[in-house]
Amino acid sequence: MAVMLLAAGACCAQGDIVSDTAPFSSIAAWSRVLLMQDYNTRVVIFGVAVLGGASGLVGSFTLLRKRALMGDALSHASLPGIALAFIVASTLGANGKSLPLLLFGATVSGLLGVATILVIRNQTRLKEDAALGIVLSVFFGAGVALMGVVQQMQTGHAAGLEGFIYGKTASMRAADAQLIAVVSLLVIAGCLLLFKELKLLCFDEGFAGAKGFPVVALDVGLMSMVVLVTIVGLQAVGLVLMIALLVIPAAAARFWTDTMWRMMLWAALLGTLGSIVGGLVSALFPGLPSGAMIVLVCSVFFFVSMMLGTRSGVLVRYRRRLRLNRRIDRQHLLRAIYERIENRTKHGASIHESRRKPVSTASLMSMRSWSRRRLMAAIDRAAEDELVRKKSDGFKLTSAGFTEAARLTRQHRLWELYLIAYAEVATSNVDRDADDIEHVLAPEVIDQLEDLLDEQEMTIPVPMSPHDVSDDHADATGDKR
């Protein structure tokens, strides 16, 4: 244990914390870690930061390739390799804690796990999710059992091995961190060099193959980068939570942008930041596993991105939907008013004459199934934009409002006529079907509709409604909705 602590916390700041039973009193030690005055801490944090960046980049690719969980299976499958490497080395009298040896064992069993998944997926009827579940749990279970064997062994000290499970930056030496940094930089270089090729692989494997790109080799390349990041990350993040660093930054980044290189930049930044904060906290409190800290920090990023993300965050989507609903409400309102006005012309008045008489809210209530509150809100908003003007006995359309209402009604009826003429929708259903889609008609589609219906010699200004729009009918359909 003492050996491990010495080796682990070669940095005196960490040594202080470990020996100090009350770290909170030691402000000097805190500032030493936080300001990274100590060489070892600096190197460790740097290594972890580069690892976070590399994970963000590789993770973006695997997320878009829908292989995100492959990294999880890989990291879990590395445990038996670590334990076996320790056991074999110890029984042969070598240093069981030699990091290259442990990582070698981890790589071999991790790859074996991935290979098993591929065999199960390709040779049986089982799908990838089942294969992942089987391999992940079986390998991890075997690893836990072997760790139990390790604890029973007389030779060597198994202490410190559990750092691979949950991650422990506090027990990392500068040399370990350098290894992490070098491998991570290699992976970052690989991601940047193969950006175009991997992007094509993730988007359209078939086209990549048709263009002569070696799809299998590219897949292997991507997987190799996942393996590299995962294996060197074991010590810092731990095998249980390594997947978080691969998935969360990339998933969080997706909420902020629709451009792939921006997404990867964001993912790398979030991964780096999460790793630095997580690594620092773990260096301050050796009792706190760095893996858990990194995950917690990353998950804060994720939550914030999910809510506030400017591209597809929850709030943005909510606002978009609200705006769409309001637009639809307005279109319904204006069309309802237009149809009310139009009904009056049946008694001989011209449309412009009948437009001047106000329309009551009560008469609109019967036109469709909208709540009074929603209707009043739509009227208020329309009044604000000066499309309608409120009067003592109801309200009437302004001239801008009338133009807009006529346009909307025309659009609705063109669509109805199209549905009747070409989609063979029954006249009695056409109003509802047209409602479903008219709000999203693009101008070019309206042009086409006009052309089509022109050939049919139908009137183009505001055509007559193909179905009855008088009050009693509106009541009937209103009830149905």
Add this chain to the structure above:
Amino acid sequence: MVERPQKEYQPMDSSPSLSSVLPSAARDDGTGNEVPLSIYDLTVAYHRKPVIWDVGFDLPAGQLIGIVGPNGAGKSTLLKAAMDLIPSASGRVRVFGDSYRANRHRVGYVPQRESVDWQFPVSALDVVAMGLYDEIGWCRPVRRRHRDRARLALQHVGIGELADRQISQLSGGQQQRTFLARALVQDADLYLMDEPFAAVDAATERAIVDILRDLKKRGKTAAVIHHDLQTVPEYFDYVVLLNMRVVAHGPVETTFTSENLQKTYGGRLTLLDEVTEAMRRRESSL
């Protein structure tokens, strides 16, 4: 682009060449044009179940070819096997007289629209630029001149103004046009298209037809998987009727007959189907 020397003539009755022994592996259709796609005895199976069986035909150069057949007839499989995307159990594919590998730069591929995730964070321009990736070369970035060409290709299919839009923001027809532009941007000689007309709006359908006719005018060949029988005579010159094997192939006027369609789509099992069915039963009982 590598120019292949054109043959002056094809001696049909001199020393027996490969093409006279294997008529379907011809390099030349006898008129001086290279055969864009020649398939001989192609069989593809998924898990012991044949999808296409003993398929063979030569496509005429410079024509618009419709590949027609019922669902599950193996139309997409045929295209994919022709491009080595899936392994074939037997058979030979020749593209302009050589392997697909040697001539793939002369082939433009339009996969099915549903084959990719349209939520992917790329713009229409990015997708079209993918058609130039092999030309750009490994590890090299997409440069302005490539983007300019991609933009031109998008304009050619009529959606130049949507170049910078994320692909999920495009309508189905616009997505299909983007895929088409990706194949057009590389200026191939043979285009293989997997259901480009599936679920597109009328305007896109017309645009695609115009593009196909323009390709033909420029001497290109296009083999298009098509599902709307009514428009086949209008859109295509040549037709391949496929239902696991080639039922018939030839010019639309002579081949696209109700009798052949009956054989392709008809409910009655033909002899080969019965054999296959019997073999399947035998396999499953083992």
